[in-house]
Each structure stands twice: as structure tokens, then as C-alpha cells.
Amino acid sequence: MVTDVGTGGLDLLFRRRSIGRLVEPAPDESELGSILRAGAAAPDHGELRPWRFVVLRGQGKDEFGAVLADAYLQRVEAAGGEPVPAKLEKERTKLGRAPLVIVVCAVHRHDDKHPWDDQLGAANAAAQNILLAATALGYGSMWRTGDVATDARVKAAVGLGEHDAIVGFLYIGTPAEGQAKPPKEPVLDGLVEEWTAPQS
Numbered sequence: 001m002v003t004d005v006g007t008g009g010l011d012l013l014f015r016r017r018s019i020g021r022l023v024e025p026a027p028d029e030s031e032l033g034s035i036l037r038a039g040a041a042a043p044d045h046g047e048l049r050p051w052r053f054v055v056l057r058g059q060g061k062d063e064f065g066a067v068l069a070d071a072y073l074q075r076v077e078a079a080g081g082e083p084v085p086a087k088l089e090k091e092r093t094k095l096g097r098a099p100l101v102i103v104v105c106a107v108h109r110h111d112d113k114h115p116w117d118d119q120l121g122a123a124n125a126a127a128q129n130i131l132l133a134a135t136a137l138g139y140g141s142m143w144r145t146g147d148v149a150t151d152a153r154v155k156a157a158v159g160l161g162e163h164d165a166i167v168g169f170l171y172i173g174t175p176a177e178g179q180a181k182p183p184k185e186p187v188l189d190g191l192v193e194e195w196t197a198p199q200s
């Protein structure tokens with residue numbers, strides 16, 4: 001099989017896989033600094049820095065679990081439903097799937113020349129840079145979103161307003177036993193074409 005893994009330093013891109021359960025050790029302070037700087041090195045139209053990175057770990061992570069649980073209860077109430085105890089417990093504990101979670105936020109900058117779509121794109125690029133930096137340092141990671149990412153209460157808890165967005169909860173740590181995955185082998189069949197002008 002033709003493989004790109006190990007080719008020209010690109011192996012990093014293929015080794016990044018979503019790992020559902022991550023444990024200690026997490027990146028140390030110095031590594032975390034490098035990971036966040038990698039995030040801030042993302043392409044950024046207009047250099048607006050339309051992002052913020054909120055670090056959740058230790059007690060902060062536990063306390064944020066309470067925010068997620070409360071947000072779930074309020075979503076259910078607003079929809080006129082009844083909370084499901086197992087779902088409530090999942091919201092409360094889900095940040096426990098990694099020792100470190102980075103909430104990547106897209107912060108809306110008012111700018112006539114650089115639209116929100118570009119700002120959102122920059123924040124998404126920052127998130128991918130963070131995942132790749134974590135991979136380069138030997139850590140596993142996973143990008144997660146779900147209902148919590150668009151919940152106004154969750155957004156408010158990380159200081160965001162209605163015009164801002166959470167682009168992802170990035171879970172980072174060491175793959176738990178049996179969780180490591182092989183590098184990815186992407187298939188491009190049917191996805192690439194070389195454009196030529198229509199013949200008239």
C-alpha cells in the first residue's frame with residue numbers, strides 16, 4: 001500500500017487521530033504554552049486574533065462539568081421535557097475523558113474588511129494547530145462539539161456573547177490503554193479534480 005506516513009515530515013498529520021479516552025500525563029506548563037502558541041500561529045485574515053483559548057483542568061474542569069450539567073437541565077426545561085438522569089450525569093462528568101481540555105473560542109471582531117466567516121475559519125485553523133501541536137509533543141487529542149458548543153449558557157461561562165462561537169472542546173492527554181489508533185490513510189477517490197475551462 002502507498003502510504004504518506006513518514007513522508008517528508010508529514011507523518012504528524014496522519015498520526016493525529018481522535019482518541020476518546022485520555023489520561024495523565026497531560027502536557028506540562030511549558031508544553032501547554034507551546035501548544036497554545038501553535039494555536040495562535042494559525043492563518044488569520046486581517047490579523048484580528050479572533051480567538052481565545054480557555055484552559056480547563058483540575059478543579060476548574062470539575063466546576064465546568066457543573067456548568068454543562070446545569071445547561072443540559074435548562075435545555076431540557078426549555079424544550080418542555082424531563083431530564084434523563086444518565087444524560088445529566090454524562091454532562092457532569094464528560095470533561096473527565098481527558099486531563100486537559102482547551103475550549104477554542106471564536107471571538108467576533110467588528111471589522112469591515114474581514115468577515116465573520118474568515119474569523120471563524122481562523123479560529124478553526126487555530127484548533128487544528130492545537131491538535132497537531134499536541135500530536136507533535138506525543139499526546140493524544142480529540143475535538144468535540146455537540147449541543148454544549150452552541151448553548152448560550154456554556155458560551156457565557158467562557159465569556160462569550162451571542163455573536164461569538166465555541167469552535168471546539170479539545171481534549172488532550174495520553175491515550176488510555178487500548179485507545180491508541182494507527183495513523184490515518186485518507187482516500188481521495190472522487191474528491192479531487194483538475195479544473196479545465198468548459199469547451200465551447
Ligand SMILES: Cc1cc2nc3c(=O)[nH]c(=O)nc-3n(C[C@H](O)[C@H](O)[C@H](O)COP(=O)(O)O)c2cc1C
Nearest residue numbers: 016017018019142143144145146147167168181184
Ligand atoms: C468540528 C468538529 C467537531 C467534532 N465533534 C465531535 C463530537 O462532538 N463528538 C465526537 O465523537 N467526535 C467529534 N469530532 C471528531 C470526529 O468525529 C473525528 O475527527 C472523525 O471521526 C475522524 O476521526 P480522526 O479524528 O481519528 O481522523 C469532531 C471533529 C470536528 C472537526
